[in-house]
Amino acid sequence: MSDWIEIEKQYYMFCARRQPVTIVRGSGTRVWDDSEKEYLDFTAGWASDSLGHCHPVMVDAITNQANTLLQTSNQFYTLPQLDLAKLLVENSCLDKVFFCNSGAEANEGAIKLARKYGKENLKGAFEIITADNSFHGRTMTTVSATGNVHYQENFLPVTPGFIHVPFNNIEAIKENTGKNTCAVMLEPIQGEGGVNVPDPNFLQQVRSWCDENNILLILDEVQTGMGRLGKLFGYELYGVEPDVITLAKGMGGGVPIGAFLTKDHCDVLRPGDHGSTFGGNPLTCAAAFACCNFIVENDLSKYVTQIGSELKNGLHSIASNNESFIKEVRGEGLLIAVELSEDVSGDLVAACNNQGLLLNPVRPNAVRFMPPLNVSKDDVALGLSRFEDAIKSL
Ligand SMILES: *Cc1c(COP(=O)(O)O)cnc(C)c1O
Numbered sequence: 001m002s003d004w005i006e007i008e009k010q011y012y013m014f015c016a017r018r019q020p021v022t023i024v025r026g027s028g029t030r031v032w033d034d035s036e037k038e039y040l041d042f043t044a045g046w047a048s049d050s051l052g053h054c055h056p057v058m059v060d061a062i063t064n065q066a067n068t069l070l071q072t073s074n075q076f077y078t079l080p081q082l083d084l085a086k087l088l089v090e091n092s093c094l095d096k097v098f099f100c101n102s103g104a105e106a107n108e109g110a111i112k113l114a115r116k117y118g119k120e121n122l123k124g125a126f127e128i129i130t131a132d133n134s135f136h137g138r139t140m141t142t143v144s145a146t147g148n149v150h151y152q153e154n155f156l157p158v159t160p161g162f163i164h165v166p167f168n169n170i171e172a173i174k175e176n177t178g179k180n181t182c183a184v185m186l187e188p189i190q191g192e193g194g195v196n197v198p199d200p201n202f203l204q205q206v207r208s209w210c211d212e213n214n215i216l217l218i219l220d221e222v223q224t225g226m227g228r229l230g231k232l233f234g235y236e237l238y239g240v241e242p243d244v245i246t247l248a249k250g251m252g253g254g255v256p257i258g259a260f261l262t263k264d265h266c267d268v269l270r271p272g273d274h275g276s277t278f279g280g281n282p283l284t285c286a287a288a289f290a291c292c293n294f295i296v297e298n299d300l301s302k303y304v305t306q307i308g309s310e311l312k313n314g315l316h317s318i319a320s321n322n323e324s325f326i327k328e329v330r331g332e333g334l335l336i337a338v339e340l341s342e343d344v345s346g347d348l349v350a351a352c353n354n355q356g357l358l359l360n361p362v363r364p365n366a367v368r369f370m371p372p373l374n375v376s377k378d379d380v381a382l383g384l385s386r387f388e389d390a391i392k393s394l
Contacts (some may be wrong), residue, residue, distance in 0.1 A: 004034065039353070039356045042359055046223075046360070052077060055184055058290055082283075084099070096267045099276070109260045109269075110220075117266045125180045127213075128186045128192070129164075131164065133194070135190070147193075155206040178326065185208070187234075188203065218244040227304050229332040232301050237332060245261050250373070257284040309394070314380065314384040315384070325341060340366060348367055351393050369383075
């Protein structure tokens, strides 16, 4: 054991409450710490390591591209960017894409697009309705979109123009739509908010309302996109077609990339409106293409539905053996939360660390399971037994 924790304390800003685990390498669903202890990683880089750690398809794509071209700029055409654009558009209901470097940046782009759409089509309407407990990022504007005052209160004033309403409540959206509204922006399932699943018809109701009022429906699929919910995109699960979606996390398979995609009717951004030095960079696009192409070609979404229900069923039976400890199991595909009766997610995650299972304490009273999309049946079974052992050890 080295003194990594002390080194971090001395040199790194204290912005993250880390687990006392120093991860040095990974392979598939496993990672190893600096004392060679092995863990089953059901955090998957916060749902970004879609194919697990160091999948050969990712390693090959990155290695080949690193030997070919790392970075030029959007002053020129580059091939991996175009391959990835074509793949995403052809497999979604959207028509055009813009690449950036993170989820927050993807949402910034979508927000700019919606404001320009409002300027051109809705007499300057600029307000965007978002949900309480949503999470859209940490930049000044995306933190303003985020429906959680704790993320905003130290940085006031926030960017104006965001109205927060309760999630899964169509009436609240209706009541808050006015002449200044240009868009509604939602996560299909709220991830950071604690894996909050809406009623099955909620997004359809929002879609109809947006159509009636000629305002945009933006879905933040940074966490739910690229197979995580058992469909390539979360909107498919709810039978709606959004006007704009944003992606990041899982589309890169572990490299930093984001995207926003739009339908043609609201494809309003023009040269000078938006841009990025690294957005659409050959290295990250080649890696993201390898990841997304693997997901599409192997119909990994379908596998996620099967393996996700195994994980969920297993968690349900653990819950029924621990009724006083576990309150609820919820989620879709491989985005699942276990809600606890008390605020003990920190203790539970620490106990899981000891058992060799990495989980995310998404709320004080909830832990989140988000293993790689290709997690095996055996690893799901092992994860479940380690989780049960961790509960017993408390
Ligand atoms: C993680 C997340 C973001 C922010 O992504 P970053 O890459 O951390 O900027 C935005 N929206 C949702 C739904 C997320 O889960």
